[in-house]
Amino acid sequence: MKRSYANRDLIQRLGFSLLTLLALTTVFPILMVVGYIIKEGAPAISWEFLSAMPRDGMRAGGILPAIVGTLYLTIGTAIFSVPLGIAAAIYLSEYARDTFLTRLIRIAIINLAGIPSVVYGLFGLGLFVIFLRFGTSILAASLTLSIMTLPVIISASEEALRAVPQAFRTVSISLGGTQWQTIRRIVLPQALPGILTGVILGLERAAGETAPILFTGAAFFLPRLPDSPMDATMALPYHLFVISTQVPEMPFQIQYGTALVLLIFVLSMNIIATVIRSRARAKRQW
Amino acid sequence: MIGKQRNGVDASGYPLRKEGLRKRPRVNEVIIQSVLFFAGFFSIFTTLGIVYELGKEALLFFRTPEVNLWNFLTGTSWQPHINQFGILPLVTSTFITSAIAMTIAIPLGLAAAVYLSEYATEKVRKTLKPILEVLAGIPTIVYGYFALMFVTPLLRSIFGRDVVEIYNMASGGLVMGVLILPLVASMSEDALNAVPRALREAAYGLGATKLEVALKVVFPAALSGIAAAIIVGISRAVGETMIVAVAVGAGPNFTFNPFRGAETMTGHIVRMSGGDLSYDSIDYNSIFAIGLVLFFITLTLNIISQRIVRRFREVYE
Numbered sequence: 001m002k003r004s005y006a007n008r009d010l011i012q013r014l015g016f017s018l019l020t021l022l023a024l025t026t027v028f029p030i031l032m033v034v035g036y037i038i039k040e041g042a043p044a045i046s047w048e049f050l051s052a053m054p055r056d057g058m059r060a061g062g063i064l065p066a067i068v069g070t071l072y073l074t075i076g077t078a079i080f081s082v083p084l085g086i087a088a089a090i091y092l093s094e095y096a097r098d099t100f101l102t103r104l105i106r107i108a109i110i111n112l113a114g115i116p117s118v119v120y121g122l123f124g125l126g127l128f129v130i131f132l133r134f135g136t137s138i139l140a141a142s143l144t145l146s147i148m149t150l151p152v153i154i155s156a157s158e159e160a161l162r163a164v165p166q167a168f169r170t171v172s173i174s175l176g177g178t179q180w181q182t183i184r185r186i187v188l189p190q191a192l193p194g195i196l197t198g199v200i201l202g203l204e205r206a207a208g209e210t211a212p213i214l215f216t217g218a219a220f221f222l223p224r225l226p227d228s229p230m231d232a233t234m235a236l237p238y239h240l241f242v243i244s245t246q247v248p249e250m251p252f253q254i255q256y257g258t259a260l261v262l263l264i265f266v267l268s269m270n271i272i273a274t275v276i277r278s279r280a281r282a283k284r285q286w
Numbered sequence: 287m288i289g290k291q292r293n294g295v296d297a298s299g300y301p302l303r304k305e306g307l308r309k310r311p312r313v314n315e316v317i318i319q320s321v322l323f324f325a326g327f328f329s330i331f332t333t334l335g336i337v338y339e340l341g342k343e344a345l346l347f348f349r350t351p352e353v354n355l356w357n358f359l360t361g362t363s364w365q366p367h368i369n370q371f372g373i374l375p376l377v378t379s380t381f382i383t384s385a386i387a388m389t390i391a392i393p394l395g396l397a398a399a400v401y402l403s404e405y406a407t408e409k410v411r412k413t414l415k416p417i418l419e420v421l422a423g424i425p426t427i428v429y430g431y432f433a434l435m436f437v438t439p440l441l442r443s444i445f446g447r448d449v450v451e452i453y454n455m456a457s458g459g460l461v462m463g464v465l466i467l468p469l470v471a472s473m474s475e476d477a478l479n480a481v482p483r484a485l486r487e488a489a490y491g492l493g494a495t496k497l498e499v500a501l502k503v504v505f506p507a508a509l510s511g512i513a514a515a516i517i518v519g520i521s522r523a524v525g526e527t528m529i530v531a532v533a534v535g536a537g538p539n540f541t542f543n544p545f546r547g548a549e550t551m552t553g554h555i556v557r558m559s560g561g562d563l564s565y566d567s568i569d570y571n572s573i574f575a576i577g578l579v580l581f582f583i584t585l586t587l588n589i590i591s592q593r594i595v596r597r598f599r600e601v602y603e
Contacts, residue, residue, distance in 0.1 A: 012496065015501070022394055022401070025398075026395070026467055026468070027414065030421040034421070087326075091323055095323070101327075110588070111589070114588035115525070115581060116552060116584055117527060119340070119525070119580060122555065123339050126342070147332055179315060208423070208426070209425070210425070210527070211527040215559050240427050244434060244435075255431070259431050263425070274419070
């Protein structure tokens, strides 16, 4: 078995180029999606589009109720999922011993993260909309989104808490701090940027989701702003779904415009999270 | 100062309190810990709640005289209005779209992972990874819309308008592949990075080239982690909803032709939400039965992937 060195070198170079090419191909189609939506959607964006009610069966006017609705749903999701998620993360990182129950909790969190969002939608429909009689409402949709977002927030926050060096805790306890004082005054402030990043990424996912709110709180067409948590609401992702599949003779410009507004809404959350993380990393002394 | 103590009096003669030196329970610490424990326990509660909720409605569905389990699992026609509830057309289209997605995501994702882990300079890696992360946040409905407005017309102009229907599985599957790509790439890269340096150095020491090390040493060593990444990718594809709901079609269709429209399990659930769904109907119960099937498929895939990862860890640590 003899192989020439030149041949081997050639294979080496070919392999490298091919891998580089394929790796670049990974980014390319995704950038194409973003570029396409920006290019087609930008002409639709105007003050009226952002601030007016839809008219003519959504074929004209603006998308204000959908923007406000997505904002409400994101805030609603934050109200439920952030305290609960951070509390669970603190328990897992600071208190939980390696017992059967703890392991069960971890298995549950990992598996909840893998459940399709549409299944959460069905769960929310059965539990919040029908059993608890919240109806299709901002409340029911926010609760459904919260339950879907929890595993993301818990995992990210736990990771951030665990990253705080053990020595910080030891010092605080040795100075007479109780465990909770240690967590509240030492561990949490140190882990805060990491937790915040995780929280924003979780909420970003919730803001862009369509399937969980389909059954639980999204309104097809509602030309006014919701005025109570028991109201149904329009929302950007669901609005895009509706106008791209269910409304005949829908002007493309409004569709692309809606897609772009949704994209900007979600990606700006993502960019904020990334900035918080990189700033915190630069400042960090440990 | 170790002196003998008399009962009830400490070394300096002061009387000891009843509790002695035992740690006093701090009430608010206990309360806080219980609240935190409840928050942690909530996840188990949610999991059980999901199984119960889906199971309850699915049971009502299977109890109705029009339905039996055998026809549900083997029937090739899903038409609720004439009481035909065979889930196969929904399952086949789910697997066809997932298969198309994986033929995109596996080769590209693995190539990107090998490149990032073995070749890329720190600078390239530090630029590419955050970009991929930011883009992972794009809502799937936007991908679905892109599939419908851009990929479908493209496919129709390449293969002909008679061949490719407006709603088709190929378009949805391809875009789903793009969606899953970063996930497969990033999980596989973690697996490749976890391969010990010693293995690489030993191979270099024997005269292997960089490509040989990457493909013949590191890649096989990380194979189980990569398998886990692929399985998680499949699970994501099976559960992916909005891309298929927008681009793949709006009617169950028992076909294996990727250029035809069909309806996946997730897509069907979404469409049922559009109509006037009454909460006591067989239609309503049927989407929970589909949801339950979906839940078990994705759960099984996720558990398999976790098992593989755990076994993989034992080898090197």
